[in-house]
Amino acid sequence: MLAFNTHKNHFDFLFLGMGAANSLVLIKLFEAGLLSGKTLAYIDPKPHLEGTYSNDKTFCFWATESELEFMGIGHLVSASWCKLEVSGNKKRISPYQYYHIRSEDLFRFTGEVIERLNVVRISDSVKSMDTSSYPHTVECSGGETLWAKEVFDSRPPEFEKLKAHQTHLNQSFYGWVVETEGDIFEQEVFTMMDFNVPQLNSTQFMYVLPFNGNTALIELTRFGVEVLKKEDANPILEDYIKGKFGAVKIIHQEQGVIPMSTATLPQSYLGRHVLRTGGRAGRIKPSTGYAFKEMVFDAARIAQNGSKNCFWGFHRKKGHQEGRFAFYDRLLLKVLEKYPSDGAKIFTQLFDRIEAPSILQFLEEKTRFNQEIPILMSLPKRPFIKAAIVDIKSRLLEGSKRNIAVFMSILIGVLYFFGQEIAAQGLLVVGLILVGIPHGALDHVLESRGKKPDFSFSFFAKYLGLMALMLGIWQLFAPLGLLLFLLFSAWHFGESDFKEIGLKASMSSFLWGIGLLAAILFTHLEELNIFLPHFKLNAFYIPNAFFGLNPIELGLMLLGLIIWVFSYANPVYAGLRKVLYILVIGCFLPLLVAFGLYFIGHHSVNGWGHLRKGLAYTNTDLWKTAWPFSLGAFALIGGFLWMSDSGVTAYWAQFFVFLSCVSFPHVWEMRKFYNAI
Numbered sequence: 001m002l003a004f005n006t007h008k009n010h011f012d013f014l015f016l017g018m019g020a021a022n023s024l025v026l027i028k029l030f031e032a033g034l035l036s037g038k039t040l041a042y043i044d045p046k047p048h049l050e051g052t053y054s055n056d057k058t059f060c061f062w063a064t065e066s067e068l069e070f071m072g073i074g075h076l077v078s079a080s081w082c083k084l085e086v087s088g089n090k091k092r093i094s095p096y097q098y099y100h101i102r103s104e105d106l107f108r109f110t111g112e113v114i115e116r117l118n119v120v121r122i123s124d125s126v127k128s129m130d131t132s133s134y135p136h137t138v139e140c141s142g143g144e145t146l147w148a149k150e151v152f153d154s155r156p157p158e159f160e161k162l163k164a165h166q167t168h169l170n171q172s173f174y175g176w177v178v179e180t181e182g183d184i185f186e187q188e189v190f191t192m193m194d195f196n197v198p199q200l201n202s203t204q205f206m207y208v209l210p211f212n213g214n215t216a217l218i219e220l221t222r223f224g225v226e227v228l229k230k231e232d233a234n235p236i237l238e239d240y241i242k243g244k245f246g247a248v249k250i251i252h253q254e255q256g257v258i259p260m261s262t263a264t265l266p267q268s269y270l271g272r273h274v275l276r277t278g279g280r281a282g283r284i285k286p287s288t289g290y291a292f293k294e295m296v297f298d299a300a301r302i303a304q305n306g307s308k309n310c311f312w313g314f315h316r317k318k319g320h321q322e323g324r325f326a327f328y329d330r331l332l333l334k335v336l337e338k339y340p341s342d343g344a345k346i347f348t349q350l351f352d353r354i355e356a357p358s359i360l361q362f363l364e365e366k367t368r369f370n371q372e373i374p375i376l377m378s379l380p381k382r383p384f385i386k387a388a389i390v391d392i393k394s395r396l397l398e399g400s401k402r403n404i405a406v407f408m409s410i411l412i413g414v415l416y417f418f419g420q421e422i423a424a425q426g427l428l429v430v431g432l433i434l435v436g437i438p439h440g441a442l443d444h445v446l447e448s449r450g451k452k453p454d455f456s457f458s459f460f461a462k463y464l465g466l467m468a469l470m471l472g473i474w475q476l477f478a479p480l481g482l483l484l485f486l487l488f489s490a491w492h493f494g495e496s497d498f499k500e501i502g503l504k505a506s507m508s509s510f511l512w513g514i515g516l517l518a519a520i521l522f523t524h525l526e527e528l529n530i531f532l533p534h535f536k537l538n539a540f541y542i543p544n545a546f547f548g549l550n551p552i553e554l555g556l557m558l559l560g561l562i563i564w565v566f567s568y569a570n571p572v573y574a575g576l577r578k579v580l581y582i583l584v585i586g587c588f589l590p591l592l593v594a595f596g597l598y599f600i601g602h603h604s605v606n607g608w609g610h611l612r613k614g615l616a617y618t619n620t621d622l623w624k625t626a627w628p629f630s631l632g633a634f635a636l637i638g639g640f641l642w643m644s645d646s647g648v649t650a651y652w653a654q655f656f657v658f659l660s661c662v663s664f665p666h667v668w669e670m671r672k673f674y675n676a677i
């Protein structure tokens, strides 16, 4: 095998797509001196950086003088304005200026950097990327395979299916750069929105950028579900231009579509060496479609992190999907979707009542809450209140689905507190019947990814063989059986918890699994000690209690606290926090209940979700497919209960031996399934 970088398809840096976002990243990394001596390539099917630089976009943004200086792209600015106009209302925007960059100028500059650094262009599309090995592998549609140490992925965003509170609109536009006979444009004012055009059951307005006295870009823009068509836009543009500016000569056409979407963008962590950028990283503000300035700041941040040897960096700004600004975005888009003809009134009223710089600051998500109150109060109340009710209802439902394990743990904790143990245990049994057992009764459809149930002799022989192997180990040397059971359970729990937060199984997920099992077991040392002799092991020494908790319990809680704090610094692990809540509640409950909370409420519910997605099944499909084996498991458990006459703890110890035997082949099958999806 050739050493890395001596092969022509091995690169230190690989850019997937070289549009605006990755051009900016390339420029910033180059300026920070991080690319010298590196091998670089980009994959993009579009030839927009090859001698002729396409001018298919105009990138505009507002910024203060110091922001523009920080951005370091002042040399690319080709026009700027100090006033905006909304439906005839002209306003100063100081301390901001509105800046314009032609995509041709950005790409020419990128082209110069590409030439200086000898960046290889691969004229193709990315088909797939595999991050399970390092250097990562990228496969192109043309069949070529590339390897890279650092990947910057700016392919177009792939939104998830819309939930009730989410909206996906298109900001579509079509316009002309025109020349007039005389100087008729007011050079210091750009028209952000002029609603004096037919609305056609959407929100439509004119956007006018005068480049000088007799040249301007005049564009019809639509916020709506339907994309604006050229044939619909032409007559409106003609009427508007004729009425306002008279005869013109068209010198250039521009059209485009920007997604205005509050749909979820998959943001799973793909490792420290893959960075999403631009639209794919959620940089497009859903309610405005603006992204350029944020992409410049993002590129600068990436270069700053790169100087500290970690491009990924913990301190990357999130996209527009969380927090109160995401809430405002969702409301506005919902209102525009449900009541498109209200759009004109909403924006006109907003710019009538509020100073333009405050609105621009708000749209950049840089206002404080007290500054936002007058802005929110200036909007028509009814549609926004209706949208807020839809949003809150849908998110509560979503949240309760996502946090079902925590809710269940609190409920069971409360039932125990009030002495309602039977009710609490009953709830756990219901959970076990609904998902606990069935989630492990689908192994026969995993291989074919749900297409064909496997009832073959070889499947059963393999399955029963693994169960018998486990039973044999228990019979031969019980401590080894217990150790194996704990280790493969730790692997399996870690694998499924990491899958839930978008990470693959790894040594970290295994350590997480060991940690959570240790937390459950060592916070119930007294009960554990009752079981251990049944596995031919000595009881643990229990250190003196300290504030009611022994030092082991205290140590574990401290560790939990550290992980909890760490997950704030590294948002990738935030999804694991709810496991810590469950474990803490479990500390105050009996061992089996604590385990049940995690196993049923978290592990099985998540596993059920992974199966539903990976097999493309509905819940009913899953239950229907699982029933023969679920029924078998219930019969075995029933028989076990009936036959067991050797006292309570011995019975539970035997039950765990039985559980380890049936779960061994399940963990094996699930490992293959998780690797495949």
Ligand SMILES: Cc1cc2nc3c(=O)[nH]c(=O)nc-3n(C[C@H](O)[C@H](O)[C@H](O)COP(=O)(O)OP(=O)(O)OC[C@H]3O[C@@H](n4cnc5c(N)ncnc54)[C@H](O)[C@@H]3O)c2cc1C
Pocket (backbone or CB within 6 Å): 016, 017, 018, 019, 020, 021, 022, 043, 044, 045, 046, 056, 057, 058, 059, 060, 061, 124, 125, 126, 127, 154, 155, 156, 255, 256, 257, 258, 277, 278, 279, 280, 284, 289, 290, 291, 292, 293
């Ligand atoms: C016409 C238009 C005007 C805009 N104007 C503004 C504006 O004025 N101000 C503002 O803030 N924002 C604006 N935006 C929004 C945003 O800034 C742009 O969409 C910006 O181009 C986003 O950058 P990007 O790199 O994420 O996407 P792009 O610039 O679209 O780059 C993505 C690149 O990936 C390539 N690609 C696609 N599929 C593959 C694949 N499978 N494999 C490899 N490469 C692939 C594409 O060819 C493309 O070159 C505008 C958007 C449009 C469409």
